[in-house]
Amino acid sequence: MSDGRWRTAGSALVRVIVVWAVSTLTMLALAGILPDFQLQSDSGDSITRIAFTAAWGAGAFGLLSALVWPVLVRALLIVPAFVLGMLVFFLNGSLLLVALRLTPDGRGAANPETAVVVAAVMSAVASATSTALAVRDDNAYRRRLSRLADRRRRRTGTGRGVDTGRGEPPGTVFIQLDGVGHDVLALAAADGLMPTVAHWIGDGSSHRLTPWRTDWSSQTGASQLGILHGSNYDIPAFRWYEKETGDVMVSSRPASALELQRRAIVRTHDGGLLTLDGASRGNLFSGGADQLALVLSMAARRGKGRRSRAGYFAYFSDPANAVRTALSFVAEVVREIVQSTRARLRKDTPRIKRGGLYPFIRAFATVVERDVVVAAVIGDMFAGRTAVYADLVAYDEVAHHSGPHSRDAEKVLARLDRSLALIVKVAEHTPRTYRIVLLSDHGQSPGETFAGVYGLTLKDLVRAGCGLPVPRRAQHTKSASEARDAVRIALHRPVEESAVEHAGPPSDPIVLASGNLGLISFPDIDGRAAREQLDRRHPALLRTLANHPGIGFLLVRSERHGSVVLGRGGAEIPVSELKDGEGPLAPFGPGAAAAVRRTDTFPHVADVMVNSMYDPDTGCVHAFEEQIGSHGGLGGRQSRPFLLWPRSMSDPVASHASAAPDAELVGAEQVHEVLRRWLRECSGPQVPLTPHGEDDAGEADGGTLPAAG
Template identity: 85%
Template sequence: MRVLAVWAVSTLTMLTLAGILPEFQLQSDSGDTITRTAFTAAWGAGAFGLLSALVWPVLVRALLVVPALVLGALVFFLNGSLLLIALRLIPDGRGAADPETAVVVAAVMSAVASATSTALAVRDDDAYRRRLSRLADRRRRRVGTTGTADGGRGGPPGTVFIQLDGVGHDVLRKAAADGLMPTVDRWMNGGTGHRLMPWCTDWSSQTGASQLAILHGSNHDVPAFRWYEKETGTVMVSSRPASALELQRRAIVRTHDGGLLTVDGASRGNLFSGGADQLALVLSMAARRGKGRRSRAGYFAYFSDPANAVRTALSFVAEVGREIGQSTRARVRKDGPRVKRGGLYPFIRAFATVIERDVVVAAVIGDMFAGRTAVYADLVAYDEVAHHSGPHSRDAEKVLERLDRSLALIRKVAEQAPRTYRIVLLSDHGQSPGETFAGTYGLTLKSLVRAGCGLPVPRRAQRTKSGSEARDAVRTALHRPVEAGEDEHPEGRSDPVVLASGNLGLLSFPDIAGRASREQIDRRHPALLGTLAGHPGVGFLLVRSEEHGSVVLGSGFEVPLSELADGEGPLAAFGPGAADAVRRTDTFPHVADVMVNSMYEPDTGNVHAFEEQIGSHGGLGGEQSRPFLLWPAGMTGPLDAAGAKETLVGAEAVHRVLACWLREASGPQVPLDPDAVAVPVVDEPGDSVPGAQG
C-alpha cells in the first residue's frame, strides 16, 4: 500500500510538472485523452521509481571513488539521466524532455517521493524494524557473526557520541529549559535517567586540542588553534588537513594507540579519525594521497537517496538568504557588538549549518542501520554561527532548535536500530561573548606588538590611544624619539610572528633559537612586555625567565609560575584549574615565546577575542572553558571512569571516560601495537607534513 501511495503521488507530480514546464511533455503531438495522459504519467513515474530503487544505489557505489563534492554536483545530472531513460521506456514515445528540464523534473519527483515514503514509513514501526533487521542480517552475514532473533537488539549495545561543537554547559541547560531543545530536555528531565555535568577544558579551549585528546588520548604540544614551529618555520593550523594529519600522527606515536574508534568505529564530520575505518568529512584524512587511501564509503548513506541532495541544495540557498537577512537587520539596527559578515561568510555558514549537518546525520543513521559499535560525530553549526552572531543571540538559538531536530531523528532511529544504542552528547568547548580586541581598542594585537617593538604600524593604529602609549613607552625605553614610520628593526632580524586563537594570542621571534627568554626580549624590545602586560585588554602573559623560570606577568604583578594558584593573584578571575592549565602548557615544546590571554570580566562573562569574533574560544575566561557531557543511565560515572575527584579537567580525561564506556559495552579492547599503526602521510611534492616519516 505504501508503494502504491508513493506511485500515485509521483504520478500526480509528473502530471503537474508536465502542465507547468513547456519542455516536458507526456502526450503525443496530436494530443491524448486525459486517461491516456494519466496512464503515460503513471508508466513514467513507475519506471523512474524502479530505476531509482534498483539502479541508483549501484550507481552511487560505483561513483564513490570521485570526490564527495563532485558527486554532490553529479547527483542532479545523474538523476536527470535516469528520468530520460524512464521516459524512453514509455510506449509509443509519448514522454519527452530536454536535458535541463529533466534535471528539474527528476529533482522534484525524487524529493516528493522521498517525503511521501518517509511520512508513511515513520507511522509503521513494524515496517521500519523489518527494514533495519534486514540490513542487520546482511551485515552479520558479511562479517560472519550471528545475532539474536529480534535483529540483534539483545547483543552488546553500540554507542553514538554526538559532539555539539561550541555549545557550553550553561547554553545547553538554558536552551533545554526555554523549550528550544525538547529532545535534550526529555533526556535531562523526562525520566530517562540521563545525567549532565560540565568539564573543564585545557588552556587551549578549541576543537583542535579538545577533539584530538578526546579521540586520540593526547593533546600534548597543542598550545592553541594555530602556532608557529621554529625548527621548520611552519605555522600549524588545526583546520588545515596537513596539520590535522600531523597532529593525529603525533598523538598516535605518543599514546601508542590508534584511537577511540579503532574497533568497528565510524568518524563523521571530525578533525581527526579516531582510528575509525568508516570516515565522512574527516579533515585529517583529506590530506591523504595515493590510490585507495581516501575511502568515501561513509557518504553512501547520504547519496543513496537522491532527494537528500535536492533538500540540501534548497536548504543551502535558504540558509544563505537567512544569513544575509539577519546580518542586514543587525547592521540596520546597529546591534553591538558586531563583526563583518559579508564576502564568502554566508556560504561558509550555509556549509556548516546545512551540508555538514545533513551529511553527518545521514552517515550516523547509516552507521546505526549497519549496527556499528562506536560512532563519533561532530555537528559544527552552532559554533560557526555563534562566532559571528554571538553565543546567546537569536541566530544561534535558531541553530540549536534545528540541531535538536537532528538529535530527535537520531534518537528515533536508535529506538528501531538492529542493536541497542546509547546516545552520549558532549561538547569540546563553549563560547565566551564580547567585543573584539580591535573593536574595543582600535588596533589588533599584531599592531600593538609591532608598536611595542618600535616597528611600523598602520596609521589608524598609530592614532589610537594604545598605539600612542606603546610608542611613548618605546621612546622612553630607548631614551630617544621614535618618529612615525621609523623602523627600529636592526639588520638581519625578522619580524615577530603574532597569531591569534580566539582570546589567546601567541608571539614568537623566529630568529631566536628555541624559546626566547624574557631577558632576550627585553634586550631587543625593552618596552614590549611592559606594553602588553599593562594593557587593559590583556589579562596576563606567560613568558620564560632565565632567572626565575617561567613567570606570569600582568598589570602591576609578576608571579613565578611555580607559585601560581587558583582563586588568588593574577588568575583569580579565571576559575579553578586555570593555574594547572597554564603550567601544563608551559611544558609544551612549541609553547610560544609569549602567550597572551585577553582580559576577562567575571560580572559579564566577556572576553576580547584577538580575531574577528564576538563569540570566541581558545583561551581562558568564562563559558568557553565549560563544555558539557550528557550520558544515559547505567554507565559508570565520569569521575569514577576518569579517576577524578571533583570535576573532569582536560580533554584527555574525557577520552578516558569514553574509552571506559566502550570497554564496558564491548569488553576490553586489544592493545594496539605501536609498530603496527598505519599512519598515512602526505607524499606529494609541496604537501609534505613536517615530521611525518612513514
C-alpha cells in the same frame, strides 16, 4: 517458500506499488501545473491514456534512479563533493528526460529546465513516501541492517554477525555539538529550543548533565584530540609556530591534523577511542576507527585515507537526499544574507563583517555537513557498530559570527535538536540498543574583537612594542574554522600548510591568534626565548603588552625565576607559585593556574603566550581574530563545555575513588578515560589498535538513508 518469506516479499511489493502510485500522481499533478511538461500527444488523449503514460514515466524514472544513479555517483568520485551537490539537479533532470523518452509513442516531453524541477519534486516525494513506509515496518529496518552487514562482511572479511533480536550488548553513539557550552545547552533546553534535550534532563529524566573544564587551549583541536586519542600534550593553541621546522601547525588543516594524530598515538601507544568496530564522522581526527567519513586528518593521506570523502557520495547516492540538501543549502545562504543585513540595519553590537564566502561556508556547516554526518550515523546504527563518534559544527560556525547568544545561533540549536530527535527515533528500530551520549569540546565567550575595541590587532601591538613599523590602517586578523577548511577540501582546493603568516625578515616576530589566545614567536632565537633576551632586544615589548587594558596576562620564560606570569602594574608571579583567584589570574576562576602550569611544560609553547582580558561581570573576552563569539584561551564559558549521558552509565566523576563531592572533570584526557570506561561497561574490553593499524581506513556504507531534516 516459508510463510515469513512470503510476507516479507508481499510487504516489499506493497511498498513498491505505493511508491510507484504516489510518484504517478505526483507526475500527473506536475503535468497539470507546469506548462512545459506534458504527458499526452498534441491532439490530446483520454484520462486513462494520460494516466498510463504517467505510470510508465514514473516507473522508468524510479528504475533509472535505483539502477543508474548510484553508478553515476560512483563514476563521479573524481569530482569535488561540493560540486557534486550542485550537479545533482542536472543529473536527476537528465534521468527524467531519458525516462520520458521511453514512454510509448513519445507522449512524455519536457524542456531541460522543467525536467530539473520535475525530477527534484518526484525524487523528494518518492524518498519521503519510502521512508514513511519503512519507519512503520520494523522488518524493513532489519532487512536493511542485514544487507549492510552482509555487504560489510563481504568487503572487509572482518564483520561480525548481527543479532536482529537486540540481544547484543548496547552500542554507544557519541554526538559532539561543537562549541555548545554547558550553560547554553541548559538554557536552550529550559526555553524549549531543544525539546529532545529537555526531555532527557527534565523531571524523571533518562540522562544526566554535567560541565567539564577544558585545558588552557579551549578549542576543538586540543579537546577532540584528547577525547578521541587520549592525549593533547603539546597542543598549546589552535595554531602555533614550530621553530625546528619553520612550520605553522593549524589544527584544522589536514596535514597538521594527521601529524597531531600520529604524535598522540605514539605518546599513548593506543590507536584511539574507536578502535573496536568504531566509526568516526565529521571529526578532525579518526579516533582509530576503521569506518571514516569527512575526517579531516584522513584528507591529507593518499590511497585508502582519501576514502574518508566517501561519506559525501554515500549520502548523495540517493538523489532525493541530494536535492533536499541542495535546496536547504540555498535557503541557508539566503537566510544568512537576510540575517546579516538585518543586523547591520539595526546596528547591532558587537558585529563583524559577514560577507564574501561566509554565507556559503555557514550553509556548508549548517546543512551539508549536518545532513551527511547525521545520515552516516544512522547508517552506522543500522549496521550495528559498537561505537560511533560524530561532530556537528553548525552552532560553532554561526556563533563565531553572530554571537553565542544570538537569535541566529538559537535557531541553529533548534535544528540540531531535530537531528538528535531523528537519531533517537532511528534507535528505536535498530537491532541492538544504543546509548546516546551528548557532549561538547568547548563553549564560546562573547565580546567585541580586540581590533574593534582598540583599533589595532595584536600583531600591530607587538610590532609597535618591538619598534617595528605598523600599518596606518589596522589589518583584521582572518578568522579560521574547521568548517572553512572542510569546504576547501570538499572543493579540492589546496590548504596551505607552511608558515604563510610570516612574510617578513627572520627577526620579525610571528604573531598568531587562536580566539582570545595569542602566541608570539621569534624565529631567529633558538629554543624558547627568555624574558631577559626579549628585554635586551625589545625593552618596551613585554611592558607594553602586560599593561594593555585588552590583555589579561602573559606567560614567558625567565632565566632567573623560571617561567613567570606577567600582569598590569608590574605584576610578576613565578608559574610554580600561581594560585587561582590571585594576581593576574584572579578573574579567570578555578583551574586557571593548573592550566597555565601544564601548558608551560609543552615543548612548543610560544615565546610569549598572551591571554586577553576577561570581565567576570559580563562574561566577555576580546578575540584576537574576527569573531564575536570566540574560544581558544581562558575566560568565561568557552572553558565550560558539557557532558550529557544516560543514567544507566556510571557517573563520570564519582567513580573515581579519590573524587571529592564537588569534583569535576578537568581536561579532555579525563573525558577520554570516562568515555573509554563507558565503552568497556557496554561492550567489554576495548582492543587497542597499533599505530600502523590505522592504514585500514574504511569507507562509509552507501544506501538510501533518512535525511537529517
